[in-house]
Amino acid sequence: MRIGVDEHLSLRFFPYIDVRVGFEKGLDRRFLLKCKGIDQNEYELFLSHDTDGSDIAITSKVRPFHKARVLFSANREDLVKYTQLYDEVFKIHPVVSMDFRGVDFIMDNSSRWVVFTSKRAVEFFFKRINPRCLCNKNIAAIGEKTALALKEKGFQLDYVPEEFYSSSLIEFLKDKEDVLIITALKYNKAYDELENVKVLPVYENFIPDEIEYFKPEGEFDFGLFSSPSAFWHIKEAFGSYDFAKRIKRIIAIGKTTKSYIESCGFEAEIPAKATIDEMFKYIFKE
Incomplete structure (x- = not known):
């Protein structure tokens, strides 16, 4: 079965999917956050942005204005929570960079x-x-x-x-x-x-195996990192700090994460309070 998802749809309107899914190359990775299993070879549902040629279409009448392109690295739980809150304001590229x-x-x-x-x-x-x-x-x-x-x-x-x-x-x-x-x-x-x-x-x-499906691509206005591991695991998974070189401004959740990122050779900023919500509020003011 093919599901067509409007790329402008807010993640909060996308359902959780409990079966394995495959996806088209250009799919907005936000929607994979709500998929229990991801497998490009063996899947029960296929996700695409082609809403006309799919068995089921999930559409949106809203065309959000995105202030900036944001790389957001954290665990899946926090990625879902805060992407749903802010993806109508920012163009968010999530990276599932850690599990516990x-x-x-x-x-x-x-x-x-x-x-x-x-x-x-x-x-x-x-x-x-x-x-x-x-x-x-x-x-x-x-x-x-x-x-x-x-x-x-x-x-x-x-x-x-x-x-x-x-x-x-x-x-x-x-x-x-x-x-x-x-x-x-x-x-x-x-x-x-x-x-x-x-x-x-x-x-x-x-580092979860599924990080491979969330590889950061393109340039970013901001990069938000919820811990030292949220930064380091991307480098370990993809073999270089290339992703960090493509971020205009790196935002760390707090002093410890900032110190680690700067030890890797990159500048980082921190919000007044060490929470993910404050990181998003910090860049919203910019």
Whole structure:
């Protein structure tokens, strides 16, 4: 079956597809974000921008005015969420640059403080650990999303740094006793310098195979990167920093990502607040 999709259609009006799809070469990659499986050789549905010659046509009467062409690199969940919010304003080229999976770990229950560095840390920690094990412990979180994920599980938080950076947390934890940091396999090595801190990796991010379908093509007014991995994984997947050379202005979500991008030889800007939403608001003002 062939589905014809109007290239001007906002992603929020495109349905989720639970079967494998193939697609024409010039298809706007936004629509692949809502496809469960992508396979150019064996597929059950084929996506095209030919709405006249297809079995089903999904059309739009709206012809949006695109202010700028934006490369947006993140995980699929965030790509779908924010592309749906902003693709009527910007011409967005999404790149599914990372995915997440849990790693084996053993919980040390002797800590007085337990610190979560991301909502992924919350997600993968509680896939294996009963929330009751954190009773009578002080709980801290980095970032609004992490804090919200913990509150949704019924926790009252004892500390959330005003800035969404590990440096703010490190300063706070220096005089605390028996701290356990729940984080990713690749974490800020500054934690290791604190004698009162133990680090427990509970997940890792990796390059998904489907990144090959989202290869950045052409020139971009802006490039938005949600983490150091969102930048580095594109280079690893396609073998060079050519994509970065074709971006007029690179926007990093925060100081850590900015530092990493600049260590690769490129200039980067950051919004006042370290969130994806703020990155889009930052370029909207330009």
